[in-house]
Amino acid sequence: MKNTKRRKVETISTYDILPYLTANKERIKEELLELVRAESPSHDKDLLFHCEQTIKRIFTTHFGDLFELEQFPMEHTGNHFKYEIPAQPGPRILFLSHYDTVWDKGVLPIKEKQGRIYGPGIFDMKAGLLCSIWSVKALLQTKGSLPFSPVFLFTGDEEIGSSTSKEIIERVARTCDAVFVMEPPTARSYSLKIERKGVGEYKIKTTGISAHAGNHHKDGASAILEMSKIIQQLEGLTDYKKGTTVNVGKINGGSVSNVIPELAEIEVDFRVRNMEEARRVQYSIESLTVSNPEVDIFIEGGLNRPPLERTEENISLFEVAKAAGRRLGMEVKAASVGGGSDGNFTSAIGIPTLDGLGIPGGGPHARSEHVKFDLFPEKCALVAETLIQLTTKGWNLHPGTTSVK
Incomplete structure (x- = not known):
């Protein structure tokens, strides 16, 4: 017009x-x-x-x-x-x-x-x-x-x-x-x-194997357990001297207390002062792995604003x-x-x-x-x-x- x-x-x-x-x-x-x-x-x-x-x-x-x-x-x-x-x-x-x-x-x-x-x-x-x-x-x-x-x-x-x-x-x-x-x-x-700061977001999901927590505990593969290890690695990326923060702000997972959880999901926010730090954080997050081979990890997201x-x-x-x-x-x-x-x-x-x-x-x-x-x-x-x-x-x-x- x-x-x-x-x-x-x-x-x-x-x-x-x-x-x-x-x-x-x-x-x-x-x-x-x-x-x-x-x-x-x-x-x-x-x-x-x-x-x-x-x-x-x-x-x-x-x-x-x-x-x-x-x-x-x-x-x-x-x-x-x-x-x-x-x-x-x-x-x-x-x-x-x-x-x-x-x-x-x-x-x-x-x-x-x-x-x-x-x-x-x-x-x-x-x-x-x-x-x-x-x-x-x-x-x-x-x-x-x-x-x-x-x-x-x-x-x-x-x-x-x-x-x-x-x-x-x-x-x-x-x-x-x-x-x-x-x-x-x-x-x-x-x-x-x-x-x-530049702003980025990731959604990360782990999937494991459900099992009865009492009778068949060893048959399960806990998605929450693996996600807890992932969370600690993520939070460890924070570096205040560089102005970098990584925050796991939301978590969901499991069903009831007597079932080994087969699903866990988190949402992650990160902030960086420059593109060099953005590349470091993104590489670190996208390279995350799990220690239990029976658990899979899925990662999506990235830098929203440079x-x-x-x-x-x-x-x-x-x-x-x-x-x-x-x-x-x-x-x-x-x-x-x-x-x-x-x-x-x-x-x-x-x-x-x-x-x-x-x-x-x-x-x-x-x-x-x-x-x-x-x-x-x-x-x-x-x-x-x-x-x-x-x-x-x-x-x-x-x-x-x-x-x-």
């Missing part, structure tokens, strides 16, 4: 982003609440579609027909969709957001308390999604034009592994010069994420944001985290990526999920100022030496 009409953008005379955003704070809040009320659990196709329509309505309200829409319909997950301005000059900057959440409908109430707004998916990451829209809106309204080419990609399956959006994310990112991931920041208000590594290009991009923060009187710091995002994909294919550009708050995937709404204008201003610094003053992709703290 394409629309090539152009809309004249109304401008205001004073080029001052933060006052503009502050003046629109109540409108921003109304849109944020509208977006959060459009609940969007990852597995509910109808609710995801309603949220998609809500995003499109908000987007069109701000930009009219200035942007061209491209849609990626999905059969089972939320749809994915992209907006960009046809033939817009300047560096292409991808704003990457997902709109699906981990919460079933009605589980979390929406409420305001002491400057915080609570609700399903508000922190992770509907506030950040809206921040990307208002950052570009503020630049258009205060500057009158854009020195870059914005690309917005909204996806609907991040919380369940991005299996249908990964290829689209990578394809779009390859056409862009940098990626701004609108995921929430760390606990520090203005800490941006320049390093995320690590977002501390590359020169990513650090260089962070330094631009840090300088933008100084201009606004904000101390922007770098952070490394264990969780993954869709930014892991874009960084792994070599596109400079900066993560954590969403709104400060807390409680991701927790009942306390919230944003500090009073900081919304400031964080949007930081994103906008970073874009200005990035596109009008040049950007050295190979800075030589950097100082990231």
Whole structure:
């Protein structure tokens, strides 16, 4: 679906982003609440579609027909969709957001308390999604034009592994010069994420021979016994110095206590800082064997998200944001985290990526999920100022030496 009409953008005379955003704070809040009320659990196709329509309505309200829409319909997950301005000059900057959440409908109430707004998916990451829209809106309204080419990609399956959006994310990112991931920041208000661990999962099954635990114990081959040995080997792969963790988070097996168990199953999560560790862990897991020849082992899985590594290009991009923060009187710091995002994909294919550009708050995937709404204008201003610094003053992709703290 394409629309090539152009809309004249109304401008205001004073080029001052933060006052503009502050003046629109109540409108921003109304849109944020509208977006959060459009609940969007990852597995509910109808609710995801309603949220998609809500995003499109908000987007069109701000930009009219200035942007061209491209849609990626999905059969089972939320749809994915992209907006960009046809033939817009300047560096292409991808704003990457997902709109699906981990919460079933009605589980979390929406409420305001002491400057915080609570609700399903508000922190992770509907506030950040809206921040990307208002950052570009503020630049258009205060500057009158854009020195870059914005690309917005909204996806609907991040919380369940991005299996249908990964290829689209990578394809779009390859056409862009940098990626701004609108995921929430760390606990520090203005800490941006320049390093995320890679995430992998395995399912492992052992099958043995059942037998009566009293009369024919020696005729059985315990799947649980062999799995217990496997679990110890898996947990032994954890290496905190390297930032590697392996966790057996779920186990099932056996039937009743007086039967030798013929089946055991586990689910394994692993996190790594770099691809070298990813290869070590994957080889170790996929090479696992059992000591009892009468027990079979079946292993499936692998690395879901490659690590977002501390590359020169990513650090260089962070330094631009840090300088933008100084201009606004904000101390922007770098952070490394264990969780993954869709930014892991874009960084792994070599596109400079900066993560954590969403709104400060807390409680991701927790009942306390919230944003500090009073900081919304400031964080949007930081994103906008970073874009200005990035596109009008040049950007050295190979800075030589950097100082990231």
